[in-house]
Every structure is written in C-alpha cells, then in structure tokens.
Amino acid sequence: MLEKKYDHKLVEESKYSKWLEAGYFKSGVRGSEPFCIVIPPPNVTGRLHLGHAWDTTLQDIIIRYKRMDGFDALWVPGMDHAGIATQAKVDGKLREEGLEPRSMDREDWLKHAWSWKEEYAKNIREQWGVMGHSLDYSKERFTLDEGLSKAVSTIFMKLYERGLIYRGERIINWDPAAKTALSNEEVIYKEVKGNLYHIKYYFENSDEYITIATTRPETIFGDVGVAVNPDDERYKNIVGKKVLVPFINRVVPIVADDYVEADFGTGMLKVTPAHDQNDFEVGRRHNLENLLCINDDGAMNDLAADFSGMDRFECREKLVEMIKDKHLEKIEEITHSIGHSERSNAIVEPFLSKQWFVKMDHLAQQVLDFQNTEDKVNFVPKRFEKTLTQWMENVHDWCISRQLWWGHRIPAWYKGDDVVVSVECPGEGYVQDEDVLDTWFSSALWPYSTLGWPDNLDEKYFPNNCLVTGYDIIFFWVSRMIFTSLEFTEKKPFNDVLIHGLIRDKQGRKMSKSLGNGVDPMDVIEEYGTDSLRFFLATSSAPGQDLRYDEEKVAATWNFINKIWNASRFVLLEESEEKELSISDKWILHKMNLTIEKVRKHMEKYEFNIVGTELNNFIWNDFCDWYIELSKVERNNKILRLVLTNILKMLHPFMPYVTEEIYQKLDSDTESIMISEYPKKTKEFAFPKEYLELEEIKDVIVKIRNIKSELEIPKGFGIINNLENSEIINKNKEIFEKLLKCEMVNESNLDKCEVTFGRGSVVVCYEAEEDNNKIEKLVQEKEKLEQSISKREKLLANEKYVANAPKEIVEMDREKLKIEKQKLADIIKEIK
C-alpha cells in the first residue's frame, strides 16, 4: 500500500544508485537497433544551471523512451575542458591562495587545473544523478583525454595537409586581460557612451590642417596614413599630400580609398593598420606599414614615446590633455558598440598578430551542398535549418590559436623559419608552438571523437541519432560538428537536431549572474522533486521556443503527480482478478489505445508539450474523473491495474522516479519500469462501439449536471424511467444513479425539465425552489440559439459552401441545425 501523501524525497531517495548498479544505463545489453545521443558536454567550470537541466532532461526523455521501445540506447556522457573559462577560474583560485599563476611552471599549473577538473566533474556527475539521467558512464569522455586529444591532433594535421589550415598575420581580437587571441564569436559587443575626438593633423611646414574624427586618439602612435573617399569633392586636391601625425610628427600620406564614408565624421579616416581590421585592409591596399603601438597587456609600447608602459585608456586621457591646445578641435559625445571579451569582460583590442586559422570557404560550402540533399541533417523545428545556412553563407576564417595553457597544444614545431606540423617532435632543435587550440575545435569533433574516432570508431552508434541543444550555439557548435564530420568521416554527425530555446525568469529576462536571477535546479528539486521539475521543463513550451521558469507551474506538476499517486492508491486497494469486461472497461481500453497512438506519434516528433497535454488529459480527465468513478459502480481490478501500468510507462521518460515506485508496488515481481516494454496500441482493446456509447452516457451526465447547476436543483432529484427514455438510460441505470447521485423513478408529480441529447431525451424531476430568474435564463438561451440557427442557415444556403466544403462538415452542420431547431422548440414551449 502507498503512503497517504506523495513524498518526492522518499520516492526519489535511493532509486538512481539501484538503476546504476543494475546496469540499466549500459548500452549494448538490451535491444538490437541502436539509438545514440551524445550529451552536449558541460564546462567543468561550475554547477549546472536550469538551462542544462532542461537540455539534458529532453535527452533523457528521448533515451528512456527509445530504450523502453526496444532500442539499444546509448547516451554518452562527457565534459568540456572549456579553455579560457576554466583557466580564468583556476587562475582566480590560485591568486586567492597567494600564487601568481603566470609565473608558475606550466606543468605545475596544469596539475592544479586537472585537480580543479576532477572536483568539478564529480559535482556534475552528482547533479546528473539527482536528475535521474540514464547515462552510460562506461563511455564517459573528456575533451582533453587521450583519445580525444588524438582526434584533435589528427584533424589538425589533416586540415593542414589539405590546405585548410594556415598560419598568418591578421588582425585578431585580443583579450588584454587573459592575454590571448579570441575568435569573433567570443567577442560580445555592448553599447557604450564614448567620445568622438576631432583632431587636427597639420600639413608639413604649414599652419593649415585637416580634421580627423576618432574614438581612439591613443592609437595615433600607430598611424601610417590618412584616408578619404576618392569621390569626395572636398578632398580631391589633397590626396597624395602629406600630413604630420600629432605629437609625434610622423609624416604620413593622404590616400583615397572607397572604404571611407564621406558622410561620417569629417569624411577623413586615420589609418592604423595594426589596430583595426578595416584599417589593416586599407593599409594593405596602399602599401602602408603596420605599426603596433599597444602591448599584449593593453599598455602602450615604445612607439608611444612618453606614454610607453601606460595603460591605453589612461594614455588616451593624458594625450588628449597634452594636445588640447594645438590639435583638439572638439569632443563630440557618441554611443557606439565596443567589443568585450566573453570571459574576462576586458575591452577587446584589435591586434595584429600571427595566429593559426581554419580556412572556411570550402568547409562551409560543403555544409550548404549537403543540406541540399535528401540525406541532410533534420532540424526540429525545421526553421533552424535556415539559421545554419545563413551562418554558412557568411562565414569568415576561424582563428583557432589561443595563448593559454589549458587546452590542446598546437601540434606545430618551429626551427628558424621551418614549420613542421606533427604530434611528435620532428627532430633536434625544433620547438613546439606554445599555444593551445580554441575549445570549440575539440567540441567540433565531439559526436565521433567520443565514439573512438580515428582509431576505432564504433560505427554502430554513428551517425548519432539525435543532438539536443539550444539555438544560441547553432553556429559555434552545431555547424562546426557538421563540417568537420562531413570532411573527415564523410558522414553527417547526427540525423536530427532538436533545438530548444533559452530559459528565462518569470519576468522573461535571461537568467544571468549579474542579475542574480538564476535558479539552481537542485533547489527546485529539493522543494518539488526531480519528477516535477523534469515534467515542467519538458512540457511547458513548444520546440524551439524560450521557456519562462515559473515556480507555480512546477507546483502544479507536483499536484499532478500527487493526483497520480492517489489514483494509484485507489487501484492498489484490491487485488487483480479475471472478470468480464463492462462498457466502462471497454471505453477506457479503447481510449487508452487512442492515447498510446497519439503519445507515440508526438514522442517521435519530439513534441513533448503535446505528449504532456495528452497524458494529463487521459490521466486526470479520463482515468481519474471518469473511469475511477465508474469503477465505484462496477470495479474491474485487472483493467484498473492494466491501464495504470500503461500510464506509468508512458509517463516514465518524464517522471522516472515516481513511476518506478508505483510500478514496483503494482507488481513486485517485475525488475524495473525503465526496462519494461513501452505501450503499444492493440486490436484486442479496440471497442469503438462501446466507446461511442459511453461517450454518449458521459454527454448526458454532463448535460444533466449542467441543468442541475443552472436550475439550482437540490440533491436527491430523480430521473423518470419510462419508455420514452432512451434505451441508453435504462440500460445503464446504475451508472446514472451513482454518478449523478439521483434516483431512477417511474413517475413523479414534481417539477420537470427535459434534457435532450443525441439520440433521445430524458426527464429530470425535482422540487423546484422559487426561481424568478428562470424565464430570464430561458429567454437568454433562446436568443443564443436563434443567433446560431440563423448563422447556420445562412451558411447552408450558400451554394459555394455546400459545393466546396468537405461533405462531413456540411453534414455536421445540417445535423446541428436540426438539433438546435428542436431545442428552440422545446424552450419556446417551456416559456409558454
């Protein structure tokens, strides 16, 4: 017997370790056809947040469903070393301990980083366990483990051999705090208030000058020219002349270049090729020198003369102050967007630097071509395929080297000008590149590197069947997995991509540390249990839509589980026995069949919100409100148990714990619900005739309850049992009496009210109280009916409608019109 009240803590306490010990999560044991999902690896930087919980819950639902449905299900766990993010955290921790990380020995530092990793990996595994995730831990991987490192260097070398990777001097985004290059995707642009300084550049040996507007006066030390638009009439005559850079008096030429917009600022641009992407290109077109004037830590270098060693922003202020009289024309306040490092939040310095890049044109084109084939990767919802192609059409080369310690060391060796790409040292005198690869480089190989590529890829599980992730990383991650996979395995990495949105707080704001509105899934679980949280996360939004976290909805889910719990208590009151099927039994079995069919259909399409609604309706409305009530008239324990069992199975992927608990109570001989068979629709349970008949009974009961409430009929009313009543009433006397709490009588002198339904009518007799509103109510209903009738008559008079609309619909309208007319006649009679 179950406890009187559902207690999530008690129910969820020890089940996970039992499943784990029994080996239910292991792949290659049950089922034949493979079904594989590889988890998006969380960063080993901290605790899992609600977004992770959502993402992984969806995966666990899919995996549990497939496992029960006879597949050999494999869900691969794993984590990401998260280069810059983890390095920043480890450095922070070391500094707290009074150590200066950058002056440590690289190997020593790495030891600290690995112990950090072990600690956080343990936390993450614990959280997965609390959330009930059925991951096959025997296959767990880490992006920096031996096998994955081999995959990374193999890909690097192959890309190099194929000419898809190169080393070059380019303007990259430099993080002066972390002292590393960043990819464009790691730069976050924010609107900031700033100044536009209008600065005078004098001609050589002259008092005449031109005025240039710049937001970054401190970069004048890197100035090598001034550019104007070739079509700008104002400046045509000065192109080719030379001006002096303020303060340092460097002589630089005025050049004409299309990039310059005549309308912006003064229509003149100072050219600083080493600190701006566009200037770099202008400089290249006009053979200008590249002069770096800022160091890798954001301080000015020797070119800045007196300002050498000063921070770039301090230099800006001081310099403007010093040139104020002679060179500053005015300062204009503007709002512009400034790039910040995603991790350190430092203002990014565009920086000329030698880095490794992946050449993107061929790889991106390959994705575009592949997505035009029948074999393409299917996104759910489909519209995200457009997001992918849009990205692929607008890619730029990918900067993959990072000046960090935590990551895959670049397999490149240098000796003088000689560059050799190789894992092993190619010979004496060669020195390995100090840098590591962008974290996303290893993540890009995740679907196959985790399955043994390159040495022994487990082809049974590849391509993966499904990937689940948020739309925010379609480019960073999904697209990169697709192009590396197409290029190196010659297969797509996965068949389906299920995309979900972002999780937001109750006001619809993004959850973030700075707002402090984040919710720890473990806190929610403490209060409402894993099952409630999972069901809420999986069923509260449509695929691809954002989700607002709403505690009230989690609480509502708890109530739903409590309802299931109590229904189960009712079922468990008596033992099972053989019995002939009643109309109610046949009705619920047929309805169950219909539900199984719908649930399966929507499970296959990852439409868990619809599955949730279907199950909620079936369980709460059909099973609890009707079938259990009908069971109080005539009880069939075998069917009660059978339907409940199927309900539990369909719910199990969503609520693994409570379903296991009740399942074990229903049948103590069974091993576990998680390896039981997922319900299938069967002909044996198809009873369309009885189903319709009971639907009609329900309809009559609801109509009588309706009238009862409307006319304020007190308890203990009667239904007249005579030949004029439909057969349906007489045949199911007990059902009506029990569910309506009324009596079937032969005749009565009391007030009467006729209730019509599909195939007949029934007379309710009752002791009427004075009701002055009765006539008013009837008149109201009459008006409503008349309106509806006139609308329908008009519709049916429309020849085009009758000709074009489907026959069933026209027929239905005719039928309805007939019923409405009958009702109207009844009401008119009653009013009189």
Next chain:
RNA sequence: GGAUGAUUAGCUCAGUUGGUUAGAGUGCUACGUUGACAUCGUAGAGGUCACUGGUUCGAGUCCAGUAUCGUCCACCA
C-alpha cells in the same frame, strides 16, 4: 543594416495540411467532504486571436504591409 522569433483568457502558454461554438494550466466565482486525492470534486464566468488590407464558400492559421517587444549577426573611423 541583415536575419529571426513573439503578439491568442487576469497571468503563463498550446493551437499540426485553412473547416464544429478557439483550448490547457493557473487565477477568479458558486456549490460540494459521495468508499484514491480539499494538493480534491462538480459547474460557471472570462478572448474583436496586435493592427490594416488581400486570397478563399470559409482565416488565429495563407499572402502583403504597419506597430510593439525580444534574440542573433554585421557595422559604426
């Protein structure tokens, strides 16, 4: 500037290829402790589907445009 999503009941959201009187949860109102559940039951009120046109016998759904909010990308010397 480009792309994309949202706009439906007080609130949070569903609404499949156009087709009954547009649904759910929550909240609200009235009544009710009948042999699992008051964390419950029965019934009810509540919507000009953002706006303007168009296509159609028929539009929440399709097309064009407008407005408001959000997200991503690019750019801003």
